[in-house]
Amino acid sequence: MTDALNVPLIEVDNISTVFRGHGRTGPPITAVDGVSLALPADSATFLTIVGESGSGKTTLSRNILGLIQPTHGAVRYRGQDIRKLPARERHAFRREVQPVFQDPYAAYNPFYRIDRVLRAPIRKFKLATSRDQAQAKIEEALTAVDLRPGDVLGRYPHQLSGGERQRLMLARIYLIRPRLIVADEPLSMIDASLRTLFLNILLDFRDQHGISCIHITHNLATAYYLGGGLMVMYKGRVVEQGDMDAIIAAPSHDYTRMLIDAVPNPDPTKRRGLRDVAQS
Numbered sequence: 001m002t003d004a005l006n007v008p009l010i011e012v013d014n015i016s017t018v019f020r021g022h023g024r025t026g027p028p029i030t031a032v033d034g035v036s037l038a039l040p041a042d043s044a045t046f047l048t049i050v051g052e053s054g055s056g057k058t059t060l061s062r063n064i065l066g067l068i069q070p071t072h073g074a075v076r077y078r079g080q081d082i083r084k085l086p087a088r089e090r091h092a093f094r095r096e097v098q099p100v101f102q103d104p105y106a107a108y109n110p111f112y113r114i115d116r117v118l119r120a121p122i123r124k125f126k127l128a129t130s131r132d133q134a135q136a137k138i139e140e141a142l143t144a145v146d147l148r149p150g151d152v153l154g155r156y157p158h159q160l161s162g163g164e165r166q167r168l169m170l171a172r173i174y175l176i177r178p179r180l181i182v183a184d185e186p187l188s189m190i191d192a193s194l195r196t197l198f199l200n201i202l203l204d205f206r207d208q209h210g211i212s213c214i215h216i217t218h219n220l221a222t223a224y225y226l227g228g229g230l231m232v233m234y235k236g237r238v239v240e241q242g243d244m245d246a247i248i249a250a251p252s253h254d255y256t257r258m259l260i261d262a263v264p265n266p267d268p269t270k271r272r273g274l275r276d277v278a279q280s
């Protein structure tokens with residue numbers, strides 16, 4: 001697939017997802033209601049999606065990953081509806097758009113050692129031509145996410161801490177070199193000291209490897225750390241969309257204002273706090 005001019009990497013075109021109601025008589029639930037977004041193909045960007053619980057964020061991300069089909073509208077990857085991708089493009093999509101799950105434990109086969117977990121994508125996407133090259137790539141990937149190959153390779157996923165499992169997932173992504181990561185609340189399972197490391201790895205991926213990211217979170221402070229675009233969802237709809245700094249300086253929706261007010265007083269030694277931006 002080529003980077004044709006002006007064709008977005010990913011384009012969500014006015015999609016809705018309507019779930020059947022609970023039981024036979026329950027009313028249908030419109031989880032996503034006419035949402036559109038686009039990420040450019042010619043530069044790596046971040047888009048953060050925030051919204052209260054039940055506002056449709058996960059449902060939107062599942063549509064983008066092709067795990068569910070929209071009831072209305074379409075998701076296009078490099079201009080092609082992801083429901084209609086020919087086999088070769090489908091394989092490319094599977095490589096180029098990678099999920100990061102909230103609980104990485106669910107993503108691993110508990111009976112496979114870490115070596116095998118990381119060799120699987122190498123085989124599937126033919127990322128190495130020899131066993132030695134595969135081993136070298138695995139060690140490079142683990143080192144890139146601050147894991148020591150000698151410490152983790154012979155172990156099983158359950159023998160790692162939650163934060164180590166998160167980083168293992170990022171090592172897998174480092175190997176695969178996708179164009180887009182879709183990360184749904186990736187930080188909610190790890191403690192504060194590891195959050196910055198995790199976010200810095202995402203920034204490295206963007207700046208050094210051209211990997212874009214759609215990042216879903218409840219926490220506006222982590223979104224602000226990453227910068228880029230911001231989309232605020234409320235009851236399945238988009239209520240704000242655009243440049244993060246601009247939205248935080250002049251929020252137009254009550255829910256956005258509430259998110260800004262919920263951020264604790266910032267550490268003055270770190271990046272400027274949200275309140276400073278809102279007031280400047």
Ligand SMILES: Nc1ncnc2c1ncn2[C@@H]1O[C@H](COP(=O)(O)OP(=O)(O)OP(=O)(O)O)[C@@H](O)[C@H]1O
Nearest residue numbers: 019020029031051052053054055056057058059060
């Ligand atoms: N498979 C499903 N069947 C029926 N209803 C669903 C299904 N998945 C989600 N919903 C409903 O759709 C709405 C949106 O859910 P979704 O999981 O997308 O929200 P969310 O923004 O990710 O919330 P959270 O922040 O709690 O993760 C909710 O009302 C939810 O109950």
Ligand SMILES: [Mg+2]
Nearest residue numbers: 057058059184
């Ligand atoms: Mg969710």
